[in-house]
Amino acid sequence: MRIDVLTIFPDYLAPLGLSLAGKARDKGLIDVRVHDLRDWTHDRHRTVDDTPYGGGAGMVMKPEPWGEALDAVLGDEPRDRVTVVVPTPSGQPFTQAVARELATRERLVFACGRYEGIDQRVLDEVADRAELREISLGDYVLNGGEVAALAVTEAVVRLVPGFMGNAESLVEESHEDGLLEYPVYTKPPTWRGRDVPPVLLSGDHAAIAAWRREQAERRTAERRPDLLPPSTLLEGVELRAAEPADAAELYVLQLACWVQEMHANPGVRIPALHESLDDLRSWLTRDTVVVARSAGRLVGGVRASLDGDAWEVGRLMVAPDLAGRGLGRTLLTRIEELVPPEATTYALFTGAGSSRNQRMYKKAGYRLRGEVEPGTVRMTKPVRR
Numbered sequence: 001m002r003i004d005v006l007t008i009f010p011d012y013l014a015p016l017g018l019s020l021a022g023k024a025r026d027k028g029l030i031d032v033r034v035h036d037l038r039d040w041t042h043d044r045h046r047t048v049d050d051t052p053y054g055g056g057a058g059m060v061m062k063p064e065p066w067g068e069a070l071d072a073v074l075g076d077e078p079r080d081r082v083t084v085v086v087p088t089p090s091g092q093p094f095t096q097a098v099a100r101e102l103a104t105r106e107r108l109v110f111a112c113g114r115y116e117g118i119d120q121r122v123l124d125e126v127a128d129r130a131e132l133r134e135i136s137l138g139d140y141v142l143n144g145g146e147v148a149a150l151a152v153t154e155a156v157v158r159l160v161p162g163f164m165g166n167a168e169s170l171v172e173e174s175h176e177d178g179l180l181e182y183p184v185y186t187k188p189p190t191w192r193g194r195d196v197p198p199v200l201l202s203g204d205h206a207a208i209a210a211w212r213r214e215q216a217e218r219r220t221a222e223r224r225p226d227l228l229p230p231s232t233l234l235e236g237v238e239l240r241a242a243e244p245a246d247a248a249e250l251y252v253l254q255l256a257c258w259v260q261e262m263h264a265n266p267g268v269r270i271p272a273l274h275e276s277l278d279d280l281r282s283w284l285t286r287d288t289v290v291v292a293r294s295a296g297r298l299v300g301g302v303r304a305s306l307d308g309d310a311w312e313v314g315r316l317m318v319a320p321d322l323a324g325r326g327l328g329r330t331l332l333t334r335i336e337e338l339v340p341p342e343a344t345t346y347a348l349f350t351g352a353g354s355s356r357n358q359r360m361y362k363k364a365g366y367r368l369r370g371e372v373e374p375g376t377v378r379m380t381k382p383v384r385r
């Protein structure tokens with residue numbers, strides 16, 4: 001792979017001669033050439049910028065030096081053999097997937113801009129002569145594209161076939177499986193009173209793999225929920241104890257949810273559809289009730305009350321447009337956590353024809369206890385403490 005860098009600060013790219021890129025160069029895998037853009041100016045001051053047409057702050061990089069530099073660097077290279085990378089905060093976000101794509105190219109040319117940007121006509125011409133990728137490292141501004149060119153080069157070069165000795169360490173890394181890395185430990189087993197998690201010393205490879213997966217998922221959920229699949233994405237949903245002021249909204253949500261149930265269980269009498277707002281108000285104050293809100297809107301709810309030794313869970317509801325994202329399961333877990341010490345089982349009723357609900361309860365550890373009245377099944381699960 002050949003990499004050309006066009007910049008007004010060639011010294012900034014010195015690190016390319018060291019570390020990873022340097023090793024790749026020694027192995028003959030990449031050929032890096034750094035060029036000073038000012039070599040293609042012709043005035044005494046070697047000017048590369050000018051004031052913006054239309055006014056405004058800052059300076060814009062003039063098209064002429066860029067035009068000559070690109071002529072020299074691109075030559076008459078066919079369009080499909082070269083990608084020109086322009087680092088800019090208004091570019092496409094740089095990700096591992098973009099790095100993988102760039103690693104397949106024969107030639108990369110980094111065009112590092114300074115000031116407020118490069119005259120747009122340069123970019124338009126580049127797009128005619130090569131594949132143009134405007135790339136951003138993230139949502140922050142740098143003084144120029146040089147640091148971004150270094151970062152992109154380092155991420156790309158280590159993916160060039162033959163560069164990394166150990167292909168496994170590439171696959172196992174952060175971002176390659178869509179999750180963040182799990183925490184890692186080495187000797188000694190105890191350091192300043194802190195122990196390595198015992199599972200890692202157990203020699204049980206399946207248990208170690210499961211622990212690492214769980215840690216990676218937990219970290220990803222905490223730090224980067226945007227990376228998780230949408231089924232587990234409940235960003236911005238808040239759970240809290242219901243208040244009397246929630247009654248009317250809960251009533252409307254309940255009707256919306258149980259009309260669906262009515263269609264899944266034809267002919268079954270559904271209490272939730274036969275109660276008044278006042279009926280709801282009375283259980284709302286008597287039972288333990290949790291509601292879910294998203295952007296101020298009530299999107300879910302669940303109630304429970306103690307009956308003998310059973311924590312009777314009921315009225316688990318999720319707004320139909322948010323179904324399938326795990327909110328029902330989250331509400332169920334929360335109401336289970338509120339179980340009083342006297343209870344020994346969780347118990348609930350659901351429609352015999354509501355297969356989706358039953359599947360969710362089974363996954364949560366509930367077992368079918370049979371049909372109590374026609375069309376209604378009871379499910380229970382022991383309370384574990």
Ligand code: J9T
Pocket residue numbers: 087088089113114135136137138139140141142143144145148
């Ligand atoms: C001038 O370039 C930048 O400021 C830049 C480049 C790439 N990514 C960014 N986030 C900023």
